[in-house]
Amino acid sequence: MRLSVVGIGPGGADYILPVAQQVLADADIVIGYSYYFQFIGHLLAEKCECIGKDLTEEEARAVLAVDSCAPGRHVVVISSGDAGIYAMASLVYQYASRHPEKEIDLQTIPGVSAFIAAAGKLGAPLGHDFCCISLSDLMTPWTTIEQRIKAAAFGDFVTSLYNPRSKKRFWQLERFKEIFLEHRSADTPVAIIRQVTRAEESILITTLKELPVEAVDMFSLVMVGNSQTYQFKNFLVTPRGYLDRKPQSGQEIQDESFRQIAEQMQRTDLSAADKWAVMRCIHTTADFEYEDLYHSNGNAIARWQTYLQEGGTIVTDVTMVQSGITRSFLEKYQAQVHCYLNAEGVLELAAREGLTRSQAGMRLAITKHPEALFVVGNAPTALFELCDHLGNADFKPAGIIGAPVGFVNVVESKLKLQAMKHIPYVIIKGRKGGSNVAASIVNAAFTYE
Incomplete structure (x- = not known):
């Protein structure tokens, strides 16, 4: 027995696959919605028995099909489109699985689904990820359907709608439109x-905002593009990728990274120079908290660029x-960078004065480069040392970057620098910071445009 x-x-007629035609020609019994027999009658053998059912009798068709199976008999259940998409295959297999005593030879013959046929008519709307949603709540709770609509809208899927609207179910499509407009542009193409493929076929291309809900019925399929879909003549085109080509070179990857960072930033009080410095910090750390931690005064970044x-x-x-300050910037502008942590005499000075090495290194640097840009990315004691010398007449630095990281005295050292209103500074507030962040701020000053 075969089913x-x-x-x-x-x-x-041209959309019935050859394999489907062969199976239909071999059928002893064909069961389906009465309306569908007009499309396949010419393919059936004269001896074939046709049993038509009403549109709402899907479960009864599945039961009849399984019950009609008998040795030597080939039973066929027909579905429009593809038998596995919103169609009879699942019901037939479910019912057959409840009757394992019947040794039925089951098979599903695929067909061209309405959304595939519609996509062909529209040209290339399914070039990227897509989904299908049925708006019928006869078998699925509307709360579940709405969750799927929201997910499709948020996920930017090209979306095809089955069972979009009927005389009794007229409000669901309007709700779909409302949800999608929360996530998609009003100009998103909709068809x-x-x-589709029948003599009465008609196609209307419009936009999400102008979608005429009242023009849709149960013979319609609605297809909504994603954020990249566009209309070309009477076609819809969804590019294969969201960018023409993924960034490949180092510069392309960096540019795309900065684009994404800028897109997600929230602060509106930052100058263009400070925004660029924040972007460099986020790019280095992948941590958007730096947008809130960044604090500056005295137009520091722009002034340091000139310096x-x-x-x-x-x-x-x-x-x-x-090491984190880009070497090519130093070479291009003949700028110098010094670190006295391991300089001659630092250990002796630290031991003699009861200082940390970082603190002693800064004290030595102050005597050698009193007008330098001082950058602290590790040791809060070094930042304390700089602050303690800011009152001296012979110490007039170009500015200070205060980004030590850690727990002990880190917050306090930054607050002390923040109180020095007369000096251009950039501070990373709180416990975060580090060498990479401090270097990123210097690199931002070199490169701000």
Whole structure:
């Protein structure tokens, strides 16, 4: 005994697959919605028995098909489009699985689904990820359907709607439109394809905002583009990728990274120079908290750019900060960077005065480069040392970057610098910071445009 579930396509004779035609020609009994027999009658053998059912009798068709199976008999259940998409295959297989005592030879013959046929008519709307949603709540709770609509809208899927609207279910499509407009542009292309591949076929291309809900019925399929879909003549085109080509070179990857960072930033009080410095910090750390932690005064970044591009001097508290400053910037502008952490005499000074090495290195640097840009990315004691010397007449630095990281005295050292209103500074508030962040701020000053 054999039982086949056959997709007969969307209606056009040319859309019935050859394999489906062969199975239909071999059928002893064909069961389906009465309306569908007009599309396949010419393919059936004279001896074939045709049993038509009403549109709402899907479960009864499945039961009849399984019960009709008998040795030597080939039973066929027909579905429009593809038998596995919103169609009879699942019901037939479910019912058959409840009757394992019947040794039925089951098979599903695929067909051209309405959304595939509609996509062909529209050209290339399914070039990227897509989904199908049925708006019928006869078998699925509307709360579940609405969750799927929201997910499709948020996920930017090209979305095809089955069972979009009927005389009794007229409000669901309006709700769909409302949800999608919360996530998609009002100009998003939308197509209404009615009676696809049949003699009465009609296609209307419109926009999400202008979607005429009242023009849609149960013979219609609605297809909504994603954020990249556009209209070309009477076609819809969804590009294969969201970008023409993924970034490949180092510069392309960096540019795309900065684009994404800028898109997600929230602060509106930052100058263009400060925004660029924040972007460099986020790019280095992948941490958007730096947008809120960043604090500056005295138009620091713009002033430091002039200073550095005229061959200025940079002093860092540790070698990691020194290493993080881009070498090509230093070479281009003949700027100098120094770190005295391991300089001759630092250990002796630290031991004699009861200082940390970072603190002693900064004290030595102050005597050698009193007008430098001082950068602290590790040691809060180094930042304390700088603050303690700011009152001296012979110490007039170009500015200070205060980004030490850690727990002990880190917050306090930054607050002390923040109180020095007369000096251009950039501070990373709180416990975060580090050598990479401090170096990123220097690199931002070199490159701000």
